[in-house]
Amino acid sequence: MILVCRHLEHQPGLVKPTCHIPVMPEAVQEVLQPARGGFFVDATLGGGGHAEALLAASEDVRLLAIDRDMQAIERAKERLAAFEDRVIYAHAPFSALESLVAEHHGGPVDGILADFGLSSDQLADRDRGFAFQQDGPLDMRMDQSTQKTSAARLLADSSEDQLETWLREFGEERFSRRIAHAIVHQRRFGPLLRTSQLADLVERTIPSGRGNIHAATRTFQAIRIVVNRELDEIDAFLHATPPLLAPGGRLAVISFHSLEDRLVKVAFRNEVRSGNFKNLLPRGEVATPAEVRRNPRARSARLRGLERLTPEKG
């Protein structure tokens, strides 16, 4: 996916066009059914691909578009300019969904989408520090304006035990102890400030990754999750969302690794048990091989859908 974006890297100008390809666009439309119109929320605007499809589905769709990354909002605003009068932008974390909906809509909503993780735009921008394949500052904050702790700060300030726990729990990294030890050892010689320093250190410390997976993949995932409190964000989102849905309202969620998907699966199961919701995709839906060929990022995606049932009259 980084290759897809490379041609955009050296373009001058304030706002680069997005290089993010939306995952499972048709299946998302099928879950959310925007052609019926109504008030929708895209909790992870990113490059605006899903948002554009929602807005194009009906002139009666209004959209609250949320992203905690201001650059994503600026970029998507250009893409969605034709729908300007039907979109409200919110630069905020999606854990604040309840108050954002109260502020901008004030009533039940017809559909909500969350497409977790990073966009290809974020990964491709070396200055954001998300990717181990290219050198950049070890930053990894999705919102550089409000989040104080960068990845470099986290690696400088955390104990070996803490690092080990994060690598094991959020990276599902088998060699968590070795890597945590190496990070703390390395600190004696100077701070880890660059993505290439961390990637090289992991490569030197553990056996090379299996298949196509770089040895540092899991470490970068774990650190990014901690920097952005990603699982707390998802947990808060999953608690806030179901009560916001109107009867017949639908929620579509795309996750990209087992930690995310587990949270979604359990939250949906609990909602279904309450008797007020229906699981639209009990096993989740994955991308077709053709889509994965076109968009390798879709490889690990799993879409889940939930519908708020209409109470029976009488």
Ligand SMILES: C[S@@+](CC[C@H](N)C(=O)[O-])C[C@H]1O[C@@H](n2cnc3c(N)ncnc32)[C@H](O)[C@@H]1O
């Ligand atoms: C996978 S991209 C979304 C791509 C989008 N669906 C599209 O079609 O282009 C994920 C986006 O969600 C944003 N994001 C991730 N976690 C967030 C959070 N907790 N609150 C708000 N935005 C978040 C990221 O900044 C990123 O722009």
